[in-house]
Amino acid sequence: MKVIRSNVRGPVTINVVETERDLLSFRQFVVDNPHMGFDTETTGGFNWWDAPDNYGCRLAQFGNHDTAWVLPVELGGPYVKAMKWALKTAKRLSAQNRGFDLHVIEECFGVDPYPLVQKMWDTKILAHLVDSRGRDQGGIGLKLEELVPHYIDADMGAKVKKSMTEIAQSLNAVKEVVGFKARNKDKETLEFRFSDHPGLTKEDLKAQGLSYIREWKEGIYGKVTKDTVWGKVPLDHEGYLLYAGMDPIFAFRLVNILFPLISRKSLARGLIGWEHQINWITYQLERTGYLVDEEYTRLRIGELKLEEDKWKAVAAKWGVDLIGSSDQIIKALEAIGHKFTKDSKRTKPSKEHPQGQLSTDDSVLQSIDHPLTEAIIKAKSAQKKRKTWFEAAYNNRDRNGRVHASINALQARTARMSITGAIAAQTLPSGSGYVRHCFVAEPGHVTACIDFANQELRVAAALSGDRRMLAAFAKGEDLHQLTADAAGVPRKIGKMCNFLVAYGGGAKALADQAGIPLAEAKAVVDGFNRTYPGVAAYAKKRAAEAKQHGCIYTITGRRLIVDLGHEYAAINFAIQSASRDITVSTALDLDKAGFTQWMRLIVHDEIVFSFPKERAEELTAQASKIMEFNKMGIFVPAEGEIGEQSWGSVLELEESKH
DNA sequence: TCCGTTACGTA
């Protein structure tokens, strides 16, 4: 057994199991420590669904406050058995982002995650309940490498973050001679690998009349980068084992550090258990994945590539080789006679460019009628569709033709979910089914989408208690038309205004978005405030609360920190977060009713299902009924739509509101 | 290779 000693605010011991004999002491540790931190190290990346052929679990680690045990589960047999026994024996486990480790051990070793989620804290969830802000928002952040320096040990956090990069570099330094490089009379370099030429010597090459004969060295681990180091580092590498051993110790300590920091209101409302439950649902959605229509996706990729190349060739005629390069586009536009003035649209001011740079976004290009701008717009659009959506789906299919998104049930500051990876679900175009046709229900199933009608506006009405808005919803009036009528503008502008005001925006934002004069936008906002005085009052109230306490509490007892000087955003946080919790709450109800097996994705105010065709009507009706939210003084109805097999088909229904 | 900036898709 190898023992590594280190120090993190006190001595720390990492025991590395090397032989079956060592497992005896490990088992004693498990018996003595009913609560343990847990972590795994893999071959790298997040493609756990590729196991076991293209993905593997290398180490499993357990630890308490100051002692960790590292098991070489890559070696299989007794080490995997010991890990399974320890997981089963533990009374309480903690892990940072538990879903990932659970996917890994379920896929690689067939471990049933269900008994484990009953007793496993996720430190990422706890950290979010303490401070939901990311690092760039002025918060602590939610990654282990951010939590450790803040809560545990500043130096250790930085050291651990750097260590795997350093290990990669050290592995690259280990080289062996793989052959000779030599030059012929034409001064061409020739390569001779010993694997192709056994027993080759320098003299043999000289005899062939070659010169500049040099030994040819290559790294014995191949090219090792930050991404590939995980799969290549030897299992007995001390720096790697130290890194691996620290993580369960951190996870163990973080639980004890974070619990007391969670607000009393959040505790009283049971948010900890609640978030762990929704985490289990999204875990199952991740694992089920979504079936990809392979042929449809492949055909679209081919078409889009042709389209893209065609328009890129046109743009190149005017000197734009890189359609993503603002510099090139500006030069080319000037060359065709376009004049940029001091009134030209500029990008947001930044450190490098305090005045902002000339913008070349879609609105700028659209305003210039020329074959070049048309080509750039069309090439960009085709490239974006191909790369961001179609190829992500196509290239990430597992052996069963399914893709697995990463779902973070508790991501945004407001607790909104994020869906990343193979299905960037929150960015898929919603205007038509063109992209969403990639994703299909099971054979014999159809896709059903159930979404909340006007979720955020209804929440705004309920939270603010604005009588006019509540009455409008109760009577089924058209809220957007009401706002529009108050200022005598088109419904579209009324709609924009409704959302903007609820999101903390103002007349300037409305003017920008609607393309109307500021004075007109002011009149529309004034009209809104006259029509719904309760909403404006509520915004003020929440902003004042934020100013006084530095945070607000949502209807579910969630504490959201509001940045100084940004108190106007408090109303949006309250509405957005409550809306998220409403969606999550109904997802939990659906789970209890046995619907998780059919659930595919949760996208803010919509849940996508794959239902057996012959039961689709009945199941959609049931699920819609379950999703209808009527608690805490908030009423949000849910509406279901049933399409054909693809998700996209739902968007193309005749009666669809999409 | 990393990171900031810009652009663009969604609720």
Place this chain on the structure above:
DNA sequence: CGTACGTAACGGAC
């Protein structure tokens, strides 16, 4: 004083 995200391309810095 719109907010909340994710992804891709570019271009400069290391």
